[in-house]
Amino acid sequence: MYWGSVGEFLAMGGYGLYVWTSFIVTALCMVWEVLALWRRRAAAVAESRGIL
Amino acid sequence: MSFNWSKFSAPLAFYPVAGKMIPWFSVAAALTIAAGLYVGLLIAPTDFQQGDSYRIIFVHVPAAWMSMFLYVVMAVWAGVGMGLNARLSFMMAQAIAPTGAMFTFLALLTGAMWGKPTWGAWWVWDARLTSELILLFQYAGVMLLRTSIDDMRRADRASGVCALVGVVNIPIIYYSVQWWNTLHQGASVSMTAAPKMATLMLVAMLLMTFGFWMYSIAVVLGRVRCVILERENLLAWNKPSPAPEVAEAQS
Amino acid sequence: MSRPGLWDAVRGVVRRDLMLAMRRPSDVAMSVFFLVIVASLFPLGVGPEPAVLKTIAAGVLWVAALLACLLSLGRVFTADYLDGVLEQMVLIAQPLPVLVVGKVFAHWVVSGLPVVVLSPFLGLQFGLDGEALWTLVLSLLLGTPTLSMIGAIGAALVLGVRGSGLLVALLVLPLYVPVLIFGAGAVTGSMAGVGGEANLSLLGACLVLSLFFAPWATAAGLRIALE
Numbered sequence: 001m002y003w004g005s006v007g008e009f010l011a012m013g014g015y016g017l018y019v020w021t022s023f024i025v026t027a028l029c030m031v032w033e034v035l036a037l038w039r040r041r042a043a044a045v046a047e048s049r050g051i052l
Numbered sequence: 053m054s055f056n057w058s059k060f061s062a063p064l065a066f067y068p069v070a071g072k073m074i075p076w077f078s079v080a081a082a083l084t085i086a087a088g089l090y091v092g093l094l095i096a097p098t099d100f101q102q103g104d105s106y107r108i109i110f111v112h113v114p115a116a117w118m119s120m121f122l123y124v125v126m127a128v129w130a131g132v133g134m135g136l137n138a139r140l141s142f143m144m145a146q147a148i149a150p151t152g153a154m155f156t157f158l159a160l161l162t163g164a165m166w167g168k169p170t171w172g173a174w175w176v177w178d179a180r181l182t183s184e185l186i187l188l189f190q191y192a193g194v195m196l197l198r199t200s201i202d203d204m205r206r207a208d209r210a211s212g213v214c215a216l217v218g219v220v221n222i223p224i225i226y227y228s229v230q231w232w233n234t235l236h237q238g239a240s241v242s243m244t245a246a247p248k249m250a251t252l253m254l255v256a257m258l259l260m261t262f263g264f265w266m267y268s269i270a271v272v273l274g275r276v277r278c279v280i281l282e283r284e285n286l287l288a289w290n291k292p293s294p295a296p297e298v299a300e301a302q303s
Numbered sequence: 304m305s306r307p308g309l310w311d312a313v314r315g316v317v318r319r320d321l322m323l324a325m326r327r328p329s330d331v332a333m334s335v336f337f338l339v340i341v342a343s344l345f346p347l348g349v350g351p352e353p354a355v356l357k358t359i360a361a362g363v364l365w366v367a368a369l370l371a372c373l374l375s376l377g378r379v380f381t382a383d384y385l386d387g388v389l390e391q392m393v394l395i396a397q398p399l400p401v402l403v404v405g406k407v408f409a410h411w412v413v414s415g416l417p418v419v420v421l422s423p424f425l426g427l428q429f430g431l432d433g434e435a436l437w438t439l440v441l442s443l444l445l446g447t448p449t450l451s452m453i454g455a456i457g458a459a460l461v462l463g464v465r466g467s468g469l470l471v472a473l474l475v476l477p478l479y480v481p482v483l484i485f486g487a488g489a490v491t492g493s494m495a496g497v498g499g500e501a502n503l504s505l506l507g508a509c510l511v512l513s514l515f516f517a518p519w520a521t522a523a524g525l526r527i528a529l530e
Contacts, residue, residue, distance in 0.1 A: 012107065022162040041277065193473045197474060213460060214460060
């Protein structure tokens, strides 16, 4: 483990804002993409059902 | 006897195959990304010059590589579709574009997050940043062209031509740091020379890149299944649905 | 009577387009007026300070030329598409890419050449002189045909699509960026004293590349649009 404490980890040597914004936005985008696909699939399957 | 791959070129035949592949790639993605984050954020030492802000490379570089790689793959699928007149190839190209655009956006955003503490500016108009921005416009053009054209066949081909014509930008992005003396740093990893990065940092970066790649495959396969369903919905009535849940209900 | 050769076909296409354009001189006038208006907007917006204008001259004039070209792209294929002549061109025995070069050349004569001819006067308004002015004209002479050739790809892809005006801009502007950078760079280079030759040769290379590859892509786009 490189960090001495949780506080140091979160502070990222003073660059915490930049580092954590990057990681969190990336994670959010990827999660959002998966959720959007989930919804898209549900809509497509529902429409398949609706057609028949 | 060689395996007959061509039977999977029909979208309806590929649908269940893609469905079976997705869990494997999802798990691979989750594991490698978790490992990459562990090594990159918790174990790797700080950088002598840049301090801990350098850790942004663990998302910035994978996102940038995927943005370029996915564009080329999309263009290849479009080319294959036009050459072989295969619908599934066009569907793959259609499925790749949104993920590629997302990674381009992330590359630009995380790049700005890294640039601000390092260079003092959120954005500089140097060759690599500008060409990555143009890549985002290219993704947007390919996607918008498809949605603007109602005829599916024409939409596939037109956005295929658009994707292929835009491939010329990819080498420009990649080599821009060599061709122009720019602010963005040069390549730290090459196939032949010893990497200039500390080993742990390199390991973390490669793990994250591989993880993003697995994630992209899983997401693209998921999206192409949606595209197959949507296109079949447009065409079909009174036909068995490719989605097994619906097909069971029909039978 | 012998079958008309390729050269006759191309000449026929160019002559027809030029004659049609001559009957509507407003097309030439539109490009010219647009260029003048856009170029005039910048001094009005930025202020008439000569030093500032001289600094922005290369970029402003090049962007104005680029926008004029972009706006004119709607006229490359649309008229022929609407009255069925384009279908005939696709069906005849002559290779479509070569005919495309002919059409784009005629389009450039009508929309791009006036820009090149007018540019030195606009350059003078921005305080350019001497070598910089000459480099500006040369860069536009090399650049505007390239812009027309690349633009034709976009015009072919969006034929008959709704909202095509903005869409063609989105498709084509990413490809225009290198031409803009080299063109404006040539002029700023000659103003700075390092000479514009490097950028001008790059512009020439872009022109040659576009002459080779753009007609193929444009022909593919036309066939797709006409299926």
